Every structure is written in structure tokens, then in C-alpha cells.
Amino acid sequence: MDQEVIYKALRGEATPDELEQVARWHSENPEDFQRCADEVHMQIDMMELYGEEIRPASWIAVHWRKVVRITVQAAAMLAIGLFVGGYISKERTYDMLAEQINTLQVPYGQRLKFTLPDGSSVQLNSGAKIEYPSVFKKNLRRVKLSGEAVFDVEHDERCPFVVETFASDIRVLGTKFNVVADERHQRFSTALLQGRVQITNRLDPTQKDIILKPNDIANLSNGHLFIEPITDPEILCWTEGLINISGLPFDELMEKFERAFDVKIDISLEKLPNIRNVSGKIRVNDGIDKALHILQYTADFSYKKNSETNVVTIY
Known part of the structure; x- marks a missing residue:
């Protein structure tokens, strides 16, 4: 079976003749069908994510260098449900898909928009x-x-x-x-x-x-x-891509910094600075160093960053 046909079927672009080929293949060699469906799904999952858009269910794209953790349960059964309407009733297929749970987690330092x-x-x-x-x-x-x-x-x-x-x-x-x-x-x-x-x-x-x-x-x-x-x-x-620092206690803001900048922050201060009266926004793209430098104008603390461990120590 030509893999391009499988790609087209997953994308919803296959012709009736091509869908018939897939159905015949599943009927004649279900083990080979399942193996190939798993492989194709994996290749689709690892395609480059363009911008911040992501499409759900049968077309899930993931950033290659920093993979969003996505689990799609029973990928092969999903493919069969999409391809082989003649072998599984529509109602049963619908119920099966409704029970399949996808889990998507965004890494620290990223945001994600999808449908x-x-x-x-x-x-x-x-x-x-x-x-x-x-x-x-x-x-x-x-x-x-x-x-x-x-x-x-x-x-x-x-x-x-x-x-x-x-x-x-x-x-x-x-x-x-x-x-x-x-x-x-x-x-x-x-x-x-x-x-x-x-x-x-x-x-x-x-x-x-x-x-x-x-x-x-x-x-x-x-x-x-x-x-x-x-x-x-x-x-x-x-x-x-902005962090609003207005009205936040220092420790809660540091938690936001950890998620936004993908760093670990250790606070070694005896007393936390009072920044609740501070207002403004910090751009995530400027990085953790710029964010902490800005905050130092209004709060008394020093910091050092270990680039190897990605740990920022505030003292």
C-alpha cells in the first residue's frame, strides 16, 4: 500500500477509490494495516509545528525541538474508524472515538493555541x-x-x-x-x-x-x-507573550517566571521583597535576565544564573 494514500486518508483528502483500497487492505491484512497506521500516525505527530496553531484528533502536529507531550490513545483504532465505515457501524465508531482521550501538555517557555x-x-x-x-x-x-x-x-x-x-x-x-x-x-x-x-x-x-x-x-x-x-x-x-506583574507577591511572580522562561528559580532570601505596589508588564521574548533586571529597579535582591543547570538563584 502506498503511504501517500494513507497520508491522504488521514488528512481527509483521499478519493473514494483510495478509501476503497484502504478498506480492502484492512480486510485482507489487518496486522500490516495496523502497523503501517501506527507508523504514519507517528510521522504526522512529529511534523513541524507552524506558529502556534495545532489541529486536534487525526491531525496532530508537534514542535520537533521541544515536543509538546501528546498522547493519542489507540491511534490505529482511530484510523480504522476513519477509514473502514463499511466494517464498523457509524454509531459504534462514534462511541469509540468519544471514549478516546487525548492529553496535551505545553512545556514551560511555550504557549499553544489549537481547536x-x-x-x-x-x-x-x-x-x-x-x-x-x-x-x-x-x-x-x-x-x-x-x-x-x-x-x-x-x-x-x-x-x-x-x-x-x-x-x-x-x-x-x-x-x-x-x-x-x-x-x-x-x-x-x-x-x-x-x-x-x-x-x-x-x-x-x-x-x-x-x-x-x-x-x-x-x-x-x-x-x-x-x-x-x-x-x-x-x-x-x-x-x-506578556507577564503582568501588577499586584503579585514576589514568590507568586517567580512561579510565573519559572513557567514562562522555562527555568528553575531558588529563592534564598530571608525576607521576600514587597512588590505588590509595582505595576507593569514584561515581555517573555526578552528573556529571564531582562525580566529580573527590570524587577531589580523596584525590589532589593541579587541573582545568579547557572546556564548548565538552568537554575536561577535569588539572594
């Missing part, structure tokens, strides 16, 4: 991880998030969209919102920019669901969700 199977747009910040099915179920679109992301959800009143985090389930019909879900530091927030969302507290089942309106933000404090107006007009500046 979910329903057409909804997601932009992931450094270190964020998302889990999503190859196709959504017919009555529910559910994804699982760890880290920070912006969602721009396609409206479908018959099929709600739910973002699951360690702290909450965020249920929407069609909207744009920013989510921070940091289980390690017990930080969670949802900022609503457009539309309407309903949030269920997973940590405190006794709390009633809360409804956000545009320009509301829900923050987690001691396991309870509180609604406040959005006071930070630059809440989405990270999507443009």
Missing part, C-alpha cells in the same frame, strides 16, 4: 495540560484542565461545554473565559469575558452553584468560591 473537535478555540499557557476526547459526545462536551487557558466556546445549547478542574466544573453554552487551575498551590479562578457560565464547587459540595456575568471573576479562598468584578484589564496579556 477542539467541536470548533471551540483554546489557548494554553506555559505548563498547562488539557485532556479531551477525539470527538465529543452528542449531549456533552467535556474537557479537563490543569494550568491556565483561555476558552472561546462554540455555542450549542443542546450540548453544554464543561471544563473540569481540581476545584470546579465550569459549565457553559457559548462564551469566552480565562481559567487558572493550579492544584499544587490551591489557586483557582475563572474570569468571564463574554457569555455566561455556571460553576460547581468540587471542593465544597455544600456551596450552591454560582453564575458569572461578563466582567465577573470567581476566586477560590479556603475551599470557597467568591465572585468579584474583574479589576485587572490585562488579564489576557499572557496570550500576547
